[in-house]
């Protein structure tokens with residue numbers, strides 16, 4: 260039999276973990292493993308709120324694939340996937356290249372969920388890639404620079420964060436940390452700058468522990484974030500947002516953090532999805548395909564109560580480990596030893612600006628302030644160590 264071809268789509272947490280685990284687990288020539296991704300680097304999506312606000316250089320959240328992938332074991336192709344054919348076992352890239360596979364791992368991440376809200380796609384910015392966050396940082400700086408020549412334009416200094424889920428809260432925390440520095444740099448009175456966090460639900464971080472939510476909201480409010488809770492954004496225009504209450508907030512900067520859905524390529528390729536995510540079986544396989552695995556934000560899995568797990572890096576990494584383990588079994592003809600995926604949730608931790616955070620670990624212990632921020636760093640250290648060893652930890656982690 261010829262060497263089986265394993266094709267991994269997307270160098271995010273799920274795809275990179277699958278590739279790194281396979282390069283450790285498989286012997287030379289046991290399989291031909293290929294990783295295809297839009298860029299020749301992996302990025303730490305969980306850090307992107309920082310370069311977006313300008314509190315971290317974007318390059319720190321970027322890891323070139325040649326630093327973590329052994330090219331003798333895994334081929335890397337820089338390319339954008341445009342179609343996946345499960346029937347023909349073929350993936351097409353935007354430049355027309357066709358790639359065949361025996362086993363496929365889909366890890367293409369997410370797209371912003373706009374819920375059909377008018378004008379959002381056209382007028383709002385989203386925290387979704389290195390390029391996107393560089394654009395946000397530069398836009399914010401440009402707004403400060405522009406204000407001085409048009410001081411009547413208070414909309415230049417008004418920043419709207421749409422959606423107070425974890426991404427919105429973490430970004431707001433970074434933004435209010437950056438603003439004093441920008442005010443000094445551009446000689447602007449800080450009291451002129453407004454940051455709105457607008458949330459449709461009756462609370463920020465809906466569904467999360469109330470003490471922790473209160474802590475986050477109080478801290479961010481004390482640093483200048485104005486929350487508008489229970490107030491869905493109805494429309495986004497080039498001039499700002501219109502809320503369900505009818506109120507208009509004039510702003511040249513709307514950052515949409517209102518949620519995510521699975522990458523559109525998956526749905527457009529004909530896979531059955533819910534909010535763009537494939538409801539996978541116990542081995543993370545797409546329905547109807549024994550050789551197509553889905554990891555990360557493209558996959559939908561449910562807990563014992565039948566509620567979907569939120570799309571997180573934590574789960575994506577564990578899924579990548581499980582899929583690599585099962586691919587090794589399949590390649591070796593040991594199908595019966597495949598293990599079902601069981602998430603092992605370690606907790607949820609959110610950053611609230613430098614040295615600040617909050618969260619819950621081991622499903623019961625609440626952490627506030629510096630201890631939460633340090634614990635969050637600890638989970639970053641574990642991941643970086645897994646994919647790049649101590650060298651990668653030293654290169655990327657700053658206390």
Ligand code: FAD
Nearest residue numbers: 269271272273297304305339340368555556570571572573
């Ligand atoms: P991603 O990590 O998003 O990677 C997808 C990869 O696919 C990218 O490399 C992309 O370039 C590539 N790609 C996309 N489309 C194509 C295409 N058509 N062709 C080729 N390649 C393509 N989760 C946590 O658990 N903890 C946190 O603290 C946390 N913080 C977060 C903070 C922020 C600001 C954000 C936005 C998210 C955070 N999350 C966190 C969620 C977490 O980042 C995601 O759940 C996780 O990144 C999903 O991993 P993934 O592998 O599915 O996709």
Ligand code: NAD
Nearest residue numbers: 422423424425426457458459491492517518569570608609
């Ligand atoms: P989310 O779905 O968790 O939050 C989006 C928020 O936007 C919700 O609170 C929702 O009510 C609100 N919203 C939706 N429509 C709105 C409207 N029209 N107007 C105003 N508000 C509106 O999305 P997210 O924050 O982008 O997170 C995506 C995933 O990534 C989640 O699974 C999250 O847990 C994960 N994440 C985790 C962390 C962490 O663990 N530190 C950080 C960021 C993201």
